[in-house]
Structures are given as structure tokens and as C-alpha cells.
Amino acid sequence: MKVAALPRTLGLGPSGPLGLCLAALLLLLFAASLLIGYTAIPAGKALSALIGAGDSLHVMVMREIRLPRTLLAALVGASLGLSGAAMQGYLRNPLAEPGLVGVSGAAALGAVIALQTGLAAAFAQALPLLSLLFAMGTVGVLLLLAGPRGGSLTLILAGIAVSALAGALTALVLNLSPNPYATAEIVFWMMGSVADRSMDEVWLAAPVTLLGWALLLTLGRGLDALTLGEDAAEAMGVSLGRLRLMLLAGVAASVGAATAVAGAVGFVxxxxxxxxxxxxxxxxxxLLWSSALGGAAMVLAADLAVRLILPDRDLKLGVVMALIGAPLFLHLIYKTRRQGS
Amino acid sequence: MSALLEIRDLTVRRGECPVVDHATFTIAPGECVGLIGPNGAGKTTLLRAALGLMSHEGRSSLAALSARARARQAAWLPQAREIAWPVEVERLVTLGRLPHLPWGHRPGAVDRAAIAAALARMGLTGFESRRATELSGGEQARVLIARALAQESPLLMADEPIAGLDPAAQIATLETFSNLAREGRAVIASLHDLSLAARYCSRLLIMDKGRIVADGRPEDVLTEDALARVFHLRARVHATADGPLFQPLGVVT
Known part of the structure; x- marks a missing residue:
């Protein structure tokens, strides 16, 4: 009988060939990101340098340059992929993305203020901290704007308003900036990158990111139920208020942390x-966990492309991501249109 | 047996104006209740408030339950037929089992039997691996009814479940509902087709301007006077061997 093929449904963890493929791809790109770089280090030596053995230069390159860069690329990618899947599931709209609720815009504003006021220069972690603070503050503003029982439409509108405001304030800071160097720094920071980061940034971002993932990965059941609409989901025992709160907190924590350490990386x-x-x-x-794996793989791949294509021009990750993402998206639209007709 | 739904003085206001005005009724196992009334009478609001999905005054036994307990007690089929993603029919129907599955558990043999039974009842055997979004509107409606059936709750609440179905599917759906009632469960469904309501429901609630104006067996409440007053219809109700037969003749102006 057909019934035997059923139990895959409602599974919550990675399973089956898709999970294995994505995990293998991720592992491969992770290793490549550790092994490919400006300094040529043979694979064996690179791996032993990771645990602190061998040439001290190799140890320095591996542990202080490549490891944080690789870890951050994976963290940022997974956060963006996971948040995107959660947002699309909640809003039941394939065009939703984490930036829609204004979290990334607000995080960018925090970073820009840290750069402009000189806080970032005075205290190394001021930039990511202020950025994270702004991302978290967004959740409060959104909840105030959208109200306790507001539906998804009010949330989108509130998100657009917050995004617009954050964008306007960012532009204002740039506009009033008396210092062209600070302006250039801000502009480059906003392009998004995981290059030249240290383990300090990893330690700062990782706990917040993991908290965000933990919140988002519990949403699967509610998001599945939302396939039938808000009314039906609520009648099946899903608390929409709680779901929305967890979603916002999860997106703010993971995307806020990602933006804080890597700047704005779009399209993932x-x-x-x-x-x-x-x-x-x-x-x-x-889609939640597979988008987390897929997002990590995509950002690792894009960061590898950054290093391989123009190694000496400091190509920014966000720029490459947009260059890959936009045509990919156009292709998807074209495919959808063909299926539709 | 105890009532499956007990509503007392349920009132819902939109601003000052009551949309549902002191509704009181109970539904016992074995009943197939048709909720009828013109557009805007407050049928949907009554059902949603009874479930506790909107703020209300008065008492509803369902709204007093925890969300989880309520989902096991009553399945709700909203009027808006939403299928957000192109999932397979079988997966969509499986969603009806959510209230029965502890967190992180996969559907077991009992769940699979419930899903297969629900699909069979709605004549959807063979549709399991079709994408729900690629089906016709009427087929989607049947899939969504199957989802609510798979929930296997003692009470099924449906908002215009047969709107947009072909005549055979309309009759088959109402036969399914009255069979559920015969099995000891209960159904309350808002309906617009008065002839089908009269034929398949064991009891009718007539709503007009937020109030329940009649409550009883179809042959008792579908009087020519009530039809003229509430529905502005000139109609005849014939008592036949197959149950009351409703025949609209014109509009009362």
C-alpha cells in the first residue's frame, strides 16, 4: 500500500540523501576554505598547524586568519539561510528574506554609528556590540508597531518602516560625515566581508548566533501547520503569538550577529x-535545517570565490554574493514563469 | 453523554455593534448541525469565537481549553482555503495529525491509518503524491476537508465546507459528515445550500443579524415564515419520504 512511504512526513532532523549531500558539500567547502589562501600551505601541514604543531608562521595563518574566516563564513551563511527559510515559512511568501523585518538594516546602522563616532577605533568590539544591540532593539520596535495580535501583514509593514528608517539614518550619518576616511570605511564595511576577522569576533558572534539557531530550529512544527493558514494553524494548537516572538528573536539574534561581524551580505x-x-x-x-546547511555552503563558496578571483584586490563578500545571487534569482523567476504558463 | 460544545451567551462585538449576540447552544455527540443564515449573519464569527480564535464575551467550552486540548477536541476548517506551499496531498493531510504527535515524533501506524481513512472518505485515494497546489479548487477543498478529518477529533467545525464543490462532491461531503455523526462524533458546518442542509443535517441553527433565531430539526425550523423573514425567500418545504424537500420560488421584496 501507498501508506508505507509516509513516515518521512513531519520529521524534524536532517535525514535522507538531501541531508547527507548538503553535509558533505559543507564539509568539502569548509576544508577548501581552510586550505586555500594567499600563503600556500600543504594540506598535511595546514591541518597540524590548526592544532598548533609545525612552522609558527603556518600556525599563525591557520589559527588566526583562516580558521576565524572559515568559521565566520559558515556561521553567517547558516544564519542567513535559516532565517530566510523561517521568514518565508512564517510569511508564506517565497520572496521574504531576513532583511525584510529590518534587523539587518538596524544592525548596519549600529555599526555605522560605531565607525563614525570613533567608538570602533577606541574599543575593538564596539562595532559588533553596538550593531547587535541595534538588531535586538528592532524586535522591541517591531512588537510595539505590530501589536500583540497583529498578523503577518502588519509585521511586514512594520519591518519595511524600520528598514526605511534605519536606511535613512545610515544615509544621514554618511551625509554628515566630516571625515572621508570614515566614510570610505563605512562604505566598505557595508559591502560585507569575513576577511581579516579574528577569533574574538567568532567568540562574540557564536553564542548569540547559536541562541538564534536554537530558537529558529524549534519553529518547524508551527511553520508546517502555517501551510494551512493562520486560522487553521492556531486551531491546531499552534500559538501564533509565541511563534512570531521566537521567529523575531531568532532572526534578530542570528542575523544581527551575522551582520555585526560580517556586514551586510544579501541574497543568501x-x-x-x-x-x-x-x-x-x-x-x-x-527547509529550515537544509537552508542552514545550504546557506553555510553558499557563503563559504562565495568567500572562496573572493579569494580565488581577485586575490590582491580585496573583493568584498557581499558584492560577490549579490553578483551570484541576483542572476540565480533571475533564473529562478524565469523557471517559475515557465512552469506557471 | 456529555456535550462536545457548550456555548452560553457568546457575544462578539465589533466596536459597539454585536456581530454575534448572546448565542447559546450545546452540541452533543451524534449531531450533525447545519449553521445557516444570510451573508453577514455572523456564522463565521460565531464559529471562530466558539473556538477561542477571537476575543468574546460569554462562555464557550472549547475556548476554555488549552490550545493542545482544544485541537484534540475540535478540528477547524476555515472558509479561506489556504495551501501555501506545493506540498504533496498526503503530507498536507498528515498535518491534521499534529495535535496528536508529541514534539519531534514521527507519525506512527495509528496516524497513517487515520490519514488513509481520511483520504478514502474524501475520495482522494490515488492523489497521495500529487502536489496539492496543482489540483483544481474543488479538489483542494476536498484535500483540506481530509486534513480536518485526519485530526479525528470528536467535533468537526467547518465554515462553508461545500462551497465550490461539484454537486456529487457536495453530497458526498455532507454524507461523510452525517456518517461521522452516526459514529458518535459531531459536526457543525455553516452552509448556504438550504436543500442540502435540510436533507443531511439532523439539526439546524438559523442565524440572523448575530442572533440565533431558530434551533431545531430541519422540518421544524425551515418554515415558510422563517424563510421569508430571515432569507427573504418565497419557498416551499415539502415533507417527503426522503426528508424535507426545500424549493425556493422567488425573492421577497
């Missing part, structure tokens, strides 16, 4: 869930 949260949706049977819960 939009494109990755879109690419993986057909492979997950369009099930929101499966």
Missing part, C-alpha cells in the same frame, strides 16, 4: 531556501 536568505524548496518537498520544517 532569499536564494538558498528558494533553491532547496523543491528538494525538500516544499515542507517548511525540512
Amino acid at each position: 536568505g532569499l536564494v538558498v531556501p528558494h533553491l532547496l524548496r523543491p528538494l525538500t518537498g516544499a515542507r517548511p520544517s525540512t
